Amino acid sequence: MTDTEPLLVARNLVKEFPVSGTGGLFRRDKTFRAVDDVSLEVGYRETLALVGESGSGKSTVARMLARLINPTSGTVILDGTDVTSLSGAKLHDFRSSVQVVFQDPFSSLNPRHSVEELVTAPLRYQGRQIPGGARAFTRELMERVGLDPTWSGRHPAQFSGGQAQRVGIARALAVQPKLVICDEAVSALDVSVQAQIINLLRSLQREEGFSYVFIAHDLAVVRQIATRVAVMTQGQVVEIGSRDEVFDHPQHEYTRTLLAAIPRINPRWEARRRHLERAKAEAAS
Amino acid sequence: MTNSQRDQTLDQPADRPMLSVRDLTVAFPTAKATNEVVHHLSFDLPPGGALGIVGESGSGKSMTSLAIMNLLPPGATRSGSIVFRDTELTALREPAMRTVRGSRIAMIFQDPLSCLNPYYTVGDQIAEAYRAHRHGVSRRQAHRVAIESMERVHIRDAARRVNYYPHQFSGGMRQRVMIAMALSMEPELIIADEPTTALDVTVQAQILGLLTEIRENTGAGLILITHDLAVVSETTDQIIVMRHGDLVESGPVEQIFSEPRADYTRMLLDAVPRIDDAIDDMRTLPSSAAHETPTEGARL
Numbered sequence: 001m002t003d004t005e006p007l008l009v010a011r012n013l014v015k016e017f018p019v020s021g022t023g024g025l026f027r028r029d030k031t032f033r034a035v036d037d038v039s040l041e042v043g044y045r046e047t048l049a050l051v052g053e054s055g056s057g058k059s060t061v062a063r064m065l066a067r068l069i070n071p072t073s074g075t076v077i078l079d080g081t082d083v084t085s086l087s088g089a090k091l092h093d094f095r096s097s098v099q100v101v102f103q104d105p106f107s108s109l110n111p112r113h114s115v116e117e118l119v120t121a122p123l124r125y126q127g128r129q130i131p132g133g134a135r136a137f138t139r140e141l142m143e144r145v146g147l148d149p150t151w152s153g154r155h156p157a158q159f160s161g162g163q164a165q166r167v168g169i170a171r172a173l174a175v176q177p178k179l180v181i182c183d184e185a186v187s188a189l190d191v192s193v194q195a196q197i198i199n200l201l202r203s204l205q206r207e208e209g210f211s212y213v214f215i216a217h218d219l220a221v222v223r224q225i226a227t228r229v230a231v232m233t234q235g236q237v238v239e240i241g242s243r244d245e246v247f248d249h250p251q252h253e254y255t256r257t258l259l260a261a262i263p264r265i266n267p268r269w270e271a272r273r274r275h276l277e278r279a280k281a282e283a284a285s
Numbered sequence: 286m287t288n289s290q291r292d293q294t295l296d297q298p299a300d301r302p303m304l305s306v307r308d309l310t311v312a313f314p315t316a317k318a319t320n321e322v323v324h325h326l327s328f329d330l331p332p333g334g335a336l337g338i339v340g341e342s343g344s345g346k347s348m349t350s351l352a353i354m355n356l357l358p359p360g361a362t363r364s365g366s367i368v369f370r371d372t373e374l375t376a377l378r379e380p381a382m383r384t385v386r387g388s389r390i391a392m393i394f395q396d397p398l399s400c401l402n403p404y405y406t407v408g409d410q411i412a413e414a415y416r417a418h419r420h421g422v423s424r425r426q427a428h429r430v431a432i433e434s435m436e437r438v439h440i441r442d443a444a445r446r447v448n449y450y451p452h453q454f455s456g457g458m459r460q461r462v463m464i465a466m467a468l469s470m471e472p473e474l475i476i477a478d479e480p481t482t483a484l485d486v487t488v489q490a491q492i493l494g495l496l497t498e499i500r501e502n503t504g505a506g507l508i509l510i511t512h513d514l515a516v517v518s519e520t521t522d523q524i525i526v527m528r529h530g531d532l533v534e535s536g537p538v539e540q541i542f543s544e545p546r547a548d549y550t551r552m553l554l555d556a557v558p559r560i561d562d563a564i565d566d567m568r569t570l571p572s573s574a575a576h577e578t579p580t581e582g583a584r585l
Contacts, residue, residue, distance in 0.1 A: 053485035054456075161342075190341035191512065195556040217486065220515075220558035243563070261490040262560050263515035269542040273554065276544060 005080065006041040007211050008065065008179060013038045013074035015060050034060045035071075036235035042179065045205065047212040049226035049243075051219055053258075057235040058215050062181050065213060066098050067091070079178065092126055099172035103184035105164035109156045115142065115167055116152045122175045141170040144207075146200060162193035169200065173208070181213045186221060198224050219262055223247055231255045302329035303506050304353070304474060308365035311348045311357065311530075322348050323530045325365070330474070330523075335500060335507040337517030337538070340527035341553075346510045349527070350476050353508075354392055355382050370473065388418040391467030395479040397459035401451040407462045408432070408447030415469045434469040435462070438495055457488035461495070468499060474506040475499070481516065493520050514557050518542055526550050 015035040023029040035057045042048045050058040063069045075084045083094050102108040109118055116138040123130050130137050139149035145166040156164050172180050186194045216222050230240040239252040250256045311323040323345040330336050338346045352363045367374040412427035435443035438461040481489035500507050509521050524541040526533040534547040545551045
């Protein structure tokens with residue numbers, strides 16, 4: 001890692017869930033170990049991608065990092081503070097440092113609330129003053145995520161999927177977080193909209209300087225946004241490293257299997273298309 | 286369908302398309318206006334060919350497949366011509382269409398769980414579908430067909446697992462069960478609508494490989510509908526790109542990917558995230574989401 005302290009350190013995280021119905025007449029319910037001794041670090045201005053297939057435990061790790069659920073054992077340290085056992089006012093402070101953007105904006109945004117109510121909710125919930133008033137604050141945030149600020153009175157149903165996801169991102173930004181956790185935040189979007197949201201997430205990070213934990217099953221998306229990658233399977237991190245290391249020189253067998261399974265557009269076709277486009281652009285100029 | 290009929294259809298000249306769609310229009314008429322979701326779409330599928338229909342949400346790709354199967358939602362109308370092996374499907378009444386559907390054209394959907402009845406074993410469901418299309422087949426024979434078709438999609442230990450309920454299978458295995466159900470009928474054409482979208486990438490690779498294997502072994506045609514350009518590029522040989530119900534561009538797969546003619550296709554290809562390298566600023570469609578109207582956004 002770097003010589004400076006990382007923003008977030010997770011040590012030996014374990015999460016077990018009881019599995020109802022697994023017990024029989026003579027057996028108790030088993031516990032299922034969804035996360036099995038995961039340790040990782042997220043540096044300042046860094047994007048750590050957690051990748052893996054369904055059931056790998058990546059979302060459970062993210063939820064523990066955001067303290068949406070408590071770990072069975074292990075610690076999470078944010079900015080030098082152990083947040084694993086925070087409560088009361090200190091937990092409130094932590095909540096404004098870490099924000100989550102979920103996969104489906106329509107289920108994570110209250111359909112009865114306007115954009116203004118949605119975006120200012122985290123501040124009101126924490127009893128904080130809204131700088132410059134709710135209206136001006138909302139409009140400014142909407143502009144930053146590329147939404148028309150005159151739409152601040154609209155409700156989620158009046159937006160397309162990509163626009164609604166921008167509202168979700170605006171809400172995450174409202175409290176000026178240090179860490180934004182994106183849980184499959186671009187997975188449900190059409191490819192052209194997905195590219196726009198990826199560009200937006202990257203430019204916001206450049207401007208605001210926060211870090212991302214980016215959870216995704218789509219490795220091609222991860223390649224576009226991550227600085228480091230942690231590969232998870234069956235509750236464990238099997239490989240962690242810089243993005244290009246992991247993609248270009250995967251060390252673990254599972255990472256290799258995962259990378260090999262991804263459908264690819266024939267690189268020769270791709271190269272030919274780029275070549276023809278360049279030739280066309282040159283001829284035009 | 287009897288064997289002699291099947292032989293006749295196989296005797297057709299190779300250049301005659303197996304499916305020919307002309308001027309297909311799907312619309313939802315309302316009191317105020319008619320909302321067309323597919324406009325005058327025409328395409329051909331050669332015998333044993335594999336056609337990919339790609340587009341973003343609202344492009345009309347799924348409506349096209351539902352129109353072929355006459356499974357459009359209530360309130361939708363279709364016009365134009367759909368000729369499948371010399372049969373004009375749009376002229377068929379429901380009972381005749383029902384014999385085509387399932388037994389000659391099979392359809393595989395994205396979500397196998399919603400297509401399987403949780404109260405019956407998968408074997409019973411495959412057998413029941415088979416007997417619905419093959420009169421005079423005994424339960425015992427149908428049960429054997431169920432096991433055989435599960436073996437054909439590489440479900441190990443099929444003789445035992447034929448008695449499993451859907452919830453006892455993983456998502457990928459359920460999709461195999463759906464494909465097994467489709468295969469039991471020995472269809473001439475398989476229409477798969479986002480068959481791997483809900484699946485993990487390693488399972489997706491297996492299912493796509495399976496579809497290709499089936500095509501090679503049985504000579505069935507395939508229409509693969511997906512939003513995923515990389516998936517069609519590996520699985521099909523002809524491509525149709527759709528947007529807002531219109532055909533944007535069509536052609537052989539290599540041509541679409543190396544020499545796209547339409548701006549929209551080019552931009553779609555540019556927007557696909559690359560696994561092999563990182564691009565600093567991904568190019569996107571000019572109609573930036575920022576100021577598009579919500580209805581436009583919903584169509585995109």
